[in-house]
């Protein structure tokens with residue numbers, strides 16, 4: 179774990195202006211424009227990044243295509259890719275302190291969580307796909323005797339990766355690592371407010387021996403660089419994590435350009451369901467509070483809808499409120515803070531808009547609901563709980579992506595299932611019960627990519643993550659993610 183001393187040494191490191199990373203080196207954007215990087219810790223500008231444009235994206239895609247055609251990565255033995263990616267995982271671990279603090283200065287995640295979720299998890303992901311790639315075999319089809327049917331697995335070509343600001347390094351690694359391991363060349367478009375760690379990752383990749391052009395990073399505004407990547411005729415696939423509206427745009431870009439494949443990990447409104455027979459109500463309350471409030475609720479799988487069985491409702495709510503008010507919101511670079519800053523002033527305003535609307539619609543504010551620590555100049559929000567939330571309210575239907583929990587009560591299992599499934603989303607969920615049969619029935623009945631039982635969150639790299647319904651399609655993590663970045667080619671050989 180990172181020490182407070184190490185954090186304090188790194189927290190004021192001068193960053194200056196960071197360029198794009200194209201063809202193995204930093205370069206200015208063609209137009210020379212920059213964007214400020216504002217820390218939500220204190221509202222101050224602490225760095226700037228290149229504000230890339232369409233021509234920069236084109237440069238990066240050309241570099242990736244040339245590297246792909248050259249073949250020093252795409253046609254290299256998987257054992258070579260394994261070696262380079264393993265070295266990269268080591269370098270990410272070696273620079274974990276630096277990467278963690280840098281990321282927190284950009285997006286305000288509490289350092290304890292950021293340290294594990296960003297550099298350490300990214301290193302683990304890179305190592306996982308490095309280790310996996312020389313165990314992926316082609317197939318021989320069960321054909322008639324006079325034919326040999328071979329199924330080759332080949333890289334797609336140039337993969338565009340577009341990620342959000344909540345965990346750019348971790349989510350970036352979920353896509354970049356399997357794409358690279360499979361032999362693709364990649365162009366990353368980081369989120370405008372949190373680009374620095376992915377730029378650093380590209381530098382470390384070069385240091386690890388990744389050939390020039392195999393991994394490029396183009397910073398800038400989503401509506402410019404993201405769109406240019408989505409519309410590019412020479413990009414073979416886009417792996418995206420972010421909001422629903424941008425995900426839809428990417429499908430449109432694909433249709434309007436070269437029908438590139440698009441994988442979408444979108445938002446959620448995940449139900450966390452507490453049955454009266456939960457093994458330990460107090461423990462369930464503590465984990466549920468963390469399951470919505472960690473990283474100020476800016477977690478795609480956050481349990482933002484809490485459904486509690488009526489017979490234990492009052493008892494559970496007492497425990498939940500007590501666990502919530504114990505959470506310390508404060509400087510994300512202070513190891514004693516349980517929750518850091520909301521990622522930006524805009525996101526904080528958006529969260530407060532949800533609070534205002536929930537009150538107008540008749541939900542009851544139990545705790546929180548306001549900006550705090552305004553004197554720091556940063557964006558901090560008190561963990562917020564609303565009860566008496568009904569299905570027609572905005573809070574029950576729309577993703578806040580902030581520290582705002584809506585609570586509903588239910589009587590029967592059928593009612594819990596109906597409520598759980600009554601949004602357009604289907605990303606994550608949880609069920610708390612001591613009854614094995616109830617647990618298994620709920621796992622089957624809930625429409626979501628993941629159902630936690632007697633816990634919330636914490637799944638590791640060995641299992642897939644992704645949604646159903648409007649939470650998107652395609653899976654990150656696990657060996658299944660590799661399939662997205664490999665094309666099947668049939669050889670049909672007459673004997």
Ligand code: NAD
Nearest residue numbers: 341342343368369400401404405420421424443444445478
């Ligand atoms: P966002 O959709 O605004 O931005 C995501 C990325 O898309 C950023 O890099 C942005 O620059 C880029 N972008 C913006 N406009 C674009 C355009 N027109 N064309 C192409 N790219 C464009 O999302 P955000 O605010 O950064 O992140 C929050 C959202 O991400 C939430 O909805 C959250 O649920 C979702 N999320 C999902 C997962 C998951 O695994 N399902 C994980 C984390 C976050």
